Amino acid sequence: MAISDLLSVADVILDVSAGNKRSLLEVLSDEAASRLGRSSQEILEALRDREQIGSTALGRGVALPHAELSGTHPPIVLFTRLQRPIDFDARDDEPVDLVFLVLWPAGGGKGILPTISEICRALREPQSLRRLRLAETPEEVVELVRQLTVPGPDVAREET
Template sequence: MGITDLFSSSNVLLDVSANTKRALLEFMSTEAASRLGRPDQEILDALLAREQIGSTALGKGVALPHAELDGDGLPIVLLARLGRGIDFDSRDDEPVDIVFLVLWPSSGGKGLLTAMSEICRTLRDPQSLRRIRSAETPEAVIDLVRQLAAARDGAIPATIPPPDDT
């Protein structure tokens, strides 16, 4: 199961307003809880516990907060694009404005790592980030992520040149 299987336009939140990392995690916990039918405090606690280990900011304005949740429920991926970047304790000190939230059931094996890896590979190219930042609708974001994932997997020719790994 790839991220595109877990990702729909209803899981894309554009122009989110949050002033702090905690406020954003609280907002996203509430959003995820309403979709999963779980208490938002349970989700927030799991995310904050993960952030205690170290920031989930990836750099280039992107963060990937994630957690495993007890049980065998459904996984979920949410994307929030903030109207204004916030401090997320990123190593590159850039404010974060694109946030992928990944929540995975503990019974889901290594699915969490696979999903996070897929997101990282999909967002590797700076052009991808620019296109997500300029997308006007949740549907446009979904289409873009699907195109990027398909290009990454070789299903369609890449419309964005891959990064030079030499």
């Protein structure tokens, strides 16, 4: 399932105030819990467990916290831009201000890996990050993500 199919205007939260990684994960867990009808504590624990394996910060100010949750629920992707960057234990020591949260059903096959890969590919270009940081509305963010993740003509030809 493509990111553009999972991310809507309602899934974009701009100018979030979080003082640290813990408070950001709490905000994201609360938001995801309200959408999934699940306990925010359950989601928070899954995200913390994943962070204990290693930081999900990608570098260049981007983090991609993710987890698989038990049960049957739709996959969820949230995009958050922070008011002020926070430490997220990134390898490049850059503070994080752009965050994509991905939650996937544990029995959902390999769907989470292609989704995470698609996000990573879309964010390779510094210009893409700059545009996400400058977007003024959730609509702009969704349109930008759609543009960044739509395969170009060369990809479409290779698949046919």
